Amino acid sequence: METKTIKQRKNENPPSTWIPEAYRFGRILESNQIKYALFGAGALAAHKIITRPTIDIDFVVEDFLNAVNLIGKQPDLDSKNEEQDKDGISVADFHFKSGVSVQVWDRNLYSLPMNPFSWSKTSIKNIPGYGNLRSISVEDLIVSKIGRFSQQKDENEEEADKNIRDILSTITYLQRPDYKYIIQRLKDGARRESSAASSQLRSLDWFFVREVEIYQEKIGVFDFEKISRFVSNIVSLIKSQYVEYHLLNSLRKVGSLREFQEKFMLNDSSLSRLLERWKFIGVTGDKVTLTAKNIQIYIAGLTPKVHSEYYKRLLYSGKKAST
Secondary structure (H helix, E strand, C coil), rough: CEEEECCCCCCCCHHHHHHHHHHHHHHHHCCCCCCEEECCCHHHHHCCCCCCCEEEEEECCCCHHHHHHHHHHCCCEEEEECCCCCCCCCCEEECCCCCCCCEEEEEEECCEECHHHHCCCEEEEEEEECCCEEEEEEEHHHHHCCHHHHCCCCCCCCCCCCCHHHHHHHHCCCCCCCCCHHHHHHCEEEEECCCCCCCCCCCHHHHHHHHHHHHHHHHHCCCCHHHHHHHHHHHHHHHHHHHHHHHHHHHHCEEEEEHHHHHHHCCCCHHHHHHHCCCEEEECCCCEEEEEEHHHHHHHHHHCCCCHHHHHHHHHHHHHCCC
């Protein structure tokens, strides 16, 4: 069969359609000794967080070329696209006549590179009625979705909102967050502010603090206490130049500790942690005294942010694409 290389229109598939296919393709990869893990909606279902419709079944793999070759040989393949994305990340997109689409990513979770430690944190999960499949960790599931709302909200509001719901559901599910690991992964990852190759590139910790207000807006029926505790810890522990600058400017603008706490879902201990390192701020009751010059002097004294190798790679790829 000659495979078409045009892109087909994709529709969401219900779990009853995509889960058996996810299991089938996972077994194909595993039986051929290809290291893989489900992510996206597949990981949500594998961890029993949410089982929802999805457009693509997402696999991250270690041996990209062999994985693409295997999936491409499966029956009923309708079309495929094996081109690199705008940032030079290798991703193969397969669309089958059943309506199911499979995406295979080369050691990458949309915006987050896999490394030996993240591979070690993947785990085998049982898919009821089928069997075992390997999934990325819950922490990586959260971090891989950070920034997708900001990136998608102007082009696909429904998809952007879905990613926020996925994040809130996953935070609620997570029993003992590995904060140290999460913060490191926020620094490891990066994405662009929009889908354009020329769009500004940002690290994921930058996106995280800017999406906190969206979490509050969309929190609805989710566990507010658990989500606020998670956010509070991350915000107060990140400590990077860009994050500190954003937090301090937000505090300067509101001029109130109470309003600042509410804006970033900070509990008292997390606020105290921040104020302990921001000793240059004047505090009188609820009011703060803070100037733009104070912030500039403090930020200048911090160790310059060192971008991850992944960030540098995307930056270089984006510059090549725009020339």
